[in-house]
Amino acid sequence: MNSHSAAILVGFLLCAGAILIAMCLIASTTHDTTEPQSVVQPKGYRLRRGWLWALAAVAIVAFGISLAGFPYGKPAEADGPHFKVFAYQYGFQMPPRIPVNTAVVFDVTSRDVNHGFGIYDPTNHLMSQVQAMPGYVNHLAVTFTAKGHYTVRCLEYCGIAHAAMQEGFDVQ
Amino acid sequence: MTDATTAFPDRRARNVMWAYITTGIAIFGLMVLVGLGMRAEQAQWLNYGPGLFYSLMTLHGAGMITSMVLCGMGGLWYLMNRERAMDPGIAWTAYAFMTIGVVCVIASVWPGGFGASWTFLYPLPFVGATWPSWATGAFLIGLALIMFGWTVWCTQLLGCVLRAYGGLRGATGWDLVFHHARFEASGKAEPPPYAFAALVTAVDGLLAAAGGMLVGIALIVHWLYPGVAIDPLWAKNLTYFFGHTFANLTIYMAIGLVYYALPKYADREWHTSAVLAVAWWGTLLFVAIAYFHHLYMDFAQPQAVQYVGEVASYLAAFPPAVVTIFGGALLVYRSRLRWTMGSMFMYAGLIGWLIGGIGALIDATVPINVSLHNTLWVPAHFHTYLLEGVALFILGWVFWNLETHSGLTSSLRTRWLTGAGIFGGGGILLLGWYVAGADSVPRRYAAEPAPGPDIAAWASIGAVILVIGLIICCVEAIRLAKSPRTETNP
Numbered sequence: 001m002n003s004h005s006a007a008i009l010v011g012f013l014l015c016a017g018a019i020l021i022a023m024c025l026i027a028s029t030t031h032d033t034t035e036p037q038s039v040v041q042p043k044g045y046r047l048r049r050g051w052l053w054a055l056a057a058v059a060i061v062a063f064g065i066s067l068a069g070f071p072y073g074k075p076a077e078a079d080g081p082h083f084k085v086f087a088y089q090y091g092f093q094m095p096p097r098i099p100v101n102t103a104v105v106f107d108v109t110s111r112d113v114n115h116g117f118g119i120y121d122p123t124n125h126l127m128s129q130v131q132a133m134p135g136y137v138n139h140l141a142v143t144f145t146a147k148g149h150y151t152v153r154c155l156e157y158c159g160i161a162h163a164a165m166q167e168g169f170d171v172q
Numbered sequence: 173m174t175d176a177t178t179a180f181p182d183r184r185a186r187n188v189m190w191a192y193i194t195t196g197i198a199i200f201g202l203m204v205l206v207g208l209g210m211r212a213e214q215a216q217w218l219n220y221g222p223g224l225f226y227s228l229m230t231l232h233g234a235g236m237i238t239s240m241v242l243c244g245m246g247g248l249w250y251l252m253n254r255e256r257a258m259d260p261g262i263a264w265t266a267y268a269f270m271t272i273g274v275v276c277v278i279a280s281v282w283p284g285g286f287g288a289s290w291t292f293l294y295p296l297p298f299v300g301a302t303w304p305s306w307a308t309g310a311f312l313i314g315l316a317l318i319m320f321g322w323t324v325w326c327t328q329l330l331g332c333v334l335r336a337y338g339g340l341r342g343a344t345g346w347d348l349v350f351h352h353a354r355f356e357a358s359g360k361a362e363p364p365p366y367a368f369a370a371l372v373t374a375v376d377g378l379l380a381a382a383g384g385m386l387v388g389i390a391l392i393v394h395w396l397y398p399g400v401a402i403d404p405l406w407a408k409n410l411t412y413f414f415g416h417t418f419a420n421l422t423i424y425m426a427i428g429l430v431y432y433a434l435p436k437y438a439d440r441e442w443h444t445s446a447v448l449a450v451a452w453w454g455t456l457l458f459v460a461i462a463y464f465h466h467l468y469m470d471f472a473q474p475q476a477v478q479y480v481g482e483v484a485s486y487l488a489a490f491p492p493a494v495v496t497i498f499g500g501a502l503l504v505y506r507s508r509l510r511w512t513m514g515s516m517f518m519y520a521g522l523i524g525w526l527i528g529g530i531g532a533l534i535d536a537t538v539p540i541n542v543s544l545h546n547t548l549w550v551p552a553h554f555h556t557y558l559l560e561g562v563a564l565f566i567l568g569w570v571f572w573n574l575e576t577h578s579g580l581t582s583s584l585r586t587r588w589l590t591g592a593g594i595f596g597g598g599g600i601l602l603l604g605w606y607v608a609g610a611d612s613v614p615r616r617y618a619a620e621p622a623p624g625p626d627i628a629a630w631a632s633i634g635a636v637i638l639v640i641g642l643i644i645c646c647v648e649a650i651r652l653a654k655s656p657r658t659e660t661n662p
């Protein structure tokens with residue numbers, strides 16, 4: 001697992017653990033001091049206001065940061081090499097070699113049903129992907145910074161041999 | 173304290189509820205075994221091959237959602253029927269359409285062998301199919317029947333909500349929010365919290381059904397007249413609009429039941445405030461437009477809706493996080509809550525909903541979605557809030573009824589055993605999906621690349637423990653159900 005994914009997983013697990021502990025602590029208060037609802041509620045509502053603003057702040061910051069990583073843009077018109085990718089039941093037709101340290105664009109489509117074009121780097125990490133939809137061409141911009149053998153897997157369920165649908169290419 | 177049994181002895185309404193819920197639970201039980209069978213195939217404990225795997229996957233996905241929908245329908249109908257009586261005949265009609273639909277879907281998978289997944293993304297059901305054409309038809313017609321029954325039910329429920337609280341204005345709590353003083357002075361009672369769940373379910377449910385019917389009928393037409401072409405991007409949008417909304421509504425239906433029963437356990441009140449009303453307006457809107465996050469990796473989709481997808485997904489989290497789950501925790505805090513099977517499940521369900529929601533928000537962040545989309549992270553997060561959320565709310569509701577009905581509760585040992593099985597085993601099952609998903613293992617693979625199979629083996633052990641917990645829970649439910657009725661409170 002690469003460090004990026006590990007960070008996501010650990011971050012998630014820490015949040016989940018914190019929630020679990022907090023909720024268990026709250027549940028445990030039913031055994032000791034009980035208070036009438038009229039006493040607890042006003043305190044709770046004050047806390048809730050803070051909770052709302054805290055969440056809003058996190059959401060806004062997360063949204064702002066995420067904007068930088070949106071993969072859309074206009075790669076269709078980008079200069080630099082374009083590579084055509086055709087997905088079909090059950091394989092990919094695509095070039096076997098891609099240049100390293102070059103901004104390349106994959107023009108991805110499908111000959112039959114919906115497929116996914118998922119690029120796994122040499123450490124088997126899913127580094128980028130786009131859907132392959134019949135009748136549409138999706139343009140995926142990628143710059144490979146490491147040489148090696150990359151694997152392409154189908155990431156949209158496409159029929160009985162979906163799990164076996166893979167192809168490879170070398171970045172040189 | 174009044175309870176469901178003594179205060180509302182209407183047998184006809186209870187029959188409706190139990191018909192829906194027992195059917196739902198029966199399907200749920202069967203689909204749990206199917207789920208275990210799938211994970212065991214991925215763990216290479218079983219080796220029945222991809223053809224059957226994808227049929228089972230289709231059955232499990234469609235069946236599980238339908239089972240939760242049926243349970244939610246029964247419970248919510250029962251609660252709303254007490255607010256304003258509804259015609260049980262209509263509820264039975266809806267039930268009949270749904271069950272016939274379920275039979276069609278099952279037949280399409282077995283013996284039909286249909287396996288295009290519940291998402292049936294056009295043109296998949298027709299191209300490269302390994303099953304006979306009639307199976308495709310049976311699946312689509314079954315789904316249409318389920319949609320139709322659902323539409324009937326939503327329409328009846330919407331009518332009930334609107335009549336009970338004075339139209340849309342009353343049901344949405346408009347005056348409660350904007351003309352608070354006048355509303356107080358008028359002496360009118362605000363709708364109970366579960367009425368908001370009913371309103372949102374009915375409205376978004378009708379919209380989802382319209383979307384589902386549209387794509388379903390288009391596919392049926394294509395099945396009959398293959399010359400008629402459909403745009404795959406439109407089909408995908410409609411499929412996910414319907415599927416996402418439908419799946420999410422199971423949560424919002426089930427939470428209505430929690431709104432009712434959890435306060436009874438805590439001996440407190442969950443009352444309707446302006447904040448609660450506004451939260452449900454938010455849910456009404458965001459649930460219907462968050463589905464765009466299913467199409468993040470379709471770059472052909474208009475760019476603007478990708479932004480809408482992320483914003484709506486984030487915003488959809490606010491009503492539950494700030495109002496319902498926070499409110500549930502506050503309700504329990506320092507209360508005299510009676511811990512029984514029912515209250516344990518409901519409270520635990522809130523935790524599962526929240527944790528699963530965080531997993532969902534991470535995946536709904538576009539740059540992260542690039543490396544999580546259609547990996548096992550997806551079943552990881554949705555099983556967290558469906559299996560350890562919705563299903564627990566439903567079990568909680570069943571036990572609330574059984575406990576009040578019998579006057580009995582379960583021993584501490586039984587509760588620990590069920591809890592350990594369902595939360596402990598379930599936790600292992602879920603953790604397997606999260607770890608494998610973060611490690612880029614794709615979802616919907618009958619045979620997974622490494623490290624998928626090793627993780628699947630651990631997850632299958634968790635699933636077995638979970639099944640044992642469910643069996644104990646089931647035995648306990650039967651014990652309570654069989655005990656003689658009491659007309660007194662527990």
Ligand code: HEM
Pocket residue numbers: 204205206207208210211229230232233234236237240289290291551555558559562563601614615616617635638639
């Ligand atoms: C013992 C409990 C369960 C087990 C062992 C289980 C197992 C599974 C497995 C192995 C998959 C396939 C994942 C993949 O590789 O892509 C799956 C998918 C799914 N499950 Fe479950 N599941 C359980 C409970 C539930 C519940 C309670 C629900 C809903 C209320 C549910 C809804 C779904 C859905 C919608 C899918 C997606 C199907 C698809 O990808 O087409 N499951 N489940």
Ligand SMILES: [Cu+2]
Pocket residue numbers: 115116154155156157158159161162163165
């Ligand atoms: Cu595929």
